[in-house]
Amino acid sequence: MKRYSQLVKHEGNSCLFDVIDIAILSTYAGVPVHIHAEGLRGTGKTTIMRAARNIFPKIERIKGCEYNCDPKDPHCPAHRDLSPEEIEKIGVELIDMPFLEISHSAKKGTVVGSIDVGKLLSKDNPQAALLLGTIPRAHRGVIFIDEINRLADTAPEIVDILLDVMGTKPGKVQIEEAGLPTVEIPVKVSVWAASNPDEEPGPLENIRRQLSDRFDFVVDVEKPKSIGTVLDILNGRGQKEDLQMEREKIKSFMEAKEKLEKIEVPEELKTALASVYINYGLESLRGMESILHGTWILSALSGKSPEIKDLSYLVKVALKHRTDSKNLAEILKNLENLSTKNAETFQKPPMELVPRGNFTNYRQTEVRRNNGENAFKKMFFAFSRALRRNAPPAVNPKDVEIEAPIQKAVPLKQLDFNERVKTEDELL
Numbered sequence: 001m002k003r004y005s006q007l008v009k010h011e012g013n014s015c016l017f018d019v020i021d022i023a024i025l026s027t028y029a030g031v032p033v034h035i036h037a038e039g040l041r042g043t044g045k046t047t048i049m050r051a052a053r054n055i056f057p058k059i060e061r062i063k064g065c066e067y068n069c070d071p072k073d074p075h076c077p078a079h080r081d082l083s084p085e086e087i088e089k090i091g092v093e094l095i096d097m098p099f100l101e102i103s104h105s106a107k108k109g110t111v112v113g114s115i116d117v118g119k120l121l122s123k124d125n126p127q128a129a130l131l132l133g134t135i136p137r138a139h140r141g142v143i144f145i146d147e148i149n150r151l152a153d154t155a156p157e158i159v160d161i162l163l164d165v166m167g168t169k170p171g172k173v174q175i176e177e178a179g180l181p182t183v184e185i186p187v188k189v190s191v192w193a194a195s196n197p198d199e200e201p202g203p204l205e206n207i208r209r210q211l212s213d214r215f216d217f218v219v220d221v222e223k224p225k226s227i228g229t230v231l232d233i234l235n236g237r238g239q240k241e242d243l244q245m246e247r248e249k250i251k252s253f254m255e256a257k258e259k260l261e262k263i264e265v266p267e268e269l270k271t272a273l274a275s276v277y278i279n280y281g282l283e284s285l286r287g288m289e290s291i292l293h294g295t296w297i298l299s300a301l302s303g304k305s306p307e308i309k310d311l312s313y314l315v316k317v318a319l320k321h322r323t324d325s326k327n328l329a330e331i332l333k334n335l336e337n338l339s340t341k342n343a344e345t346f347q348k349p350p351m352e353l354v355p356r357g358n359f360t361n362y363r364q365t366e367v368r369r370n371n372g373e374n375a376f377k378k379m380f381f382a383f384s385r386a387l388r389r390n391a392p393p394a395v396n397p398k399d400v401e402i403e404a405p406i407q408k409a410v411p412l413k414q415l416d417f418n419e420r421v422k423t424e425d426e427l428l
């Protein structure tokens with residue numbers, strides 16, 4: 001199996017590398033990020049996702065805890081009520097951030113947990129105990145599922161479990177066994193998945209839309225497009241493993257995690273995002289949350305203040321599975337207009353770094369504003385006001401296509417029943 005440092009990054013797969021970086025840092029910081037790589041067979045999506053474990057930072061857990069209890073935030077039945085002193089007595093250890101796979105033959109019991117038959121039948125000390133499944137064991141790490149579209153088709157009971165795990169952050173799993181009380185455990189697990197939408201049974205969003213919507217980001221992975229890249233691969237460039245490069249990458253995540261506390265996504269970007277949601281009638285707020293969260297993480301990775309172009313970059317992967325391509329193109333065009341205008345006309349103020357107590361609550365924290373108004377902010381507020389008035393967002397009015405209604409509006413009761421309900425074809 002290839003190591004991370006042996007992979008060749010090119011124009012067809014670079015976005016997956018970026019999104020994986022976001023998911024690693026976020027998981028390491030305690031907030032799961034669910035990603036789905038779609039692409040044809042042979043594009044290397046599965047190889048890249050599996051190799052990413054080589055650059056996982058280590059995490060600290062209470063010594064020997066199978067649930068991977070964070071010493072600062074223990075959650076398992078055995079440790080959650082312990083005092084810091086008691087935890088100190090048990091001790092802590094560093095382990096690899098988990099990376100576990102759910103296979104297509106997985107059963108509910110192996111995924112969430114089941115009764116531990118070994119302990120039950122023990123001659124010396126028989127006791128009813130739980131054998132933890134894959135998901136609780138992957139707490140604070142990653143679960144990988146290859147061909148998730150096929151799993152969604154053939155194993156609906158596993159999909160229901162995933163919906164619970166991915167529905168909230170943190171998610172939850174429930175372990176039910178006859179003769180034992182039902183145990184519900186909170187889990188912080190990032191679900192990473194891959195699929196080929198061109199193969200049976202087709203794209204995930206057509207099979208289980210609810211599950212598809214749970215993914216923060218969906219990335220298209222494509223084959224290399226240039227002769228140079230193919231030559232790189234053929235010549236074996238990047239074939240030699242480079243452990244030093246992997247260690248540096250791990251170090252960069254550890255440093256970026258320290259920066260997260262000081263990063264605040266500017267209010268203007270949040271407003272732009274809220275406007276996109278309202279103006280384009282998007283169904284799910286999850287997509288907006290993913291973009292906002294991703295922008296925050298990306299900023300720590302790049303060491304730069306969050307910008308409109310970060311939003312645009314993430315919109316592509318966060319809304320791809322949540323709106324149609326026409327809507328997506330328009331959203332991107334509007335954001336691009338906003339960023340070009342910004343670059344041409346205004347000087348962006350430096351981002352103020354505000355240390356905060358708990359960075360996971362970054363959405364609720366008050367933004368400390370720079371003193372005085374500036375043109376950049378004025379533009380954004382003008383933009384959001386324009387949206388509230390239902391005007392087209394920040395584009396030159398000359399560029400806006402205006403379509404007159406096809407028919408004059410009439411009260412509903414004057415319509416025939418057949419006119420009230422239209423088929424998809426009729427609407428087109």
Ligand SMILES: [Zn+2]
Pocket residue numbers: 062065066067068069074075076077078079080
């Ligand atoms: Zn524990």
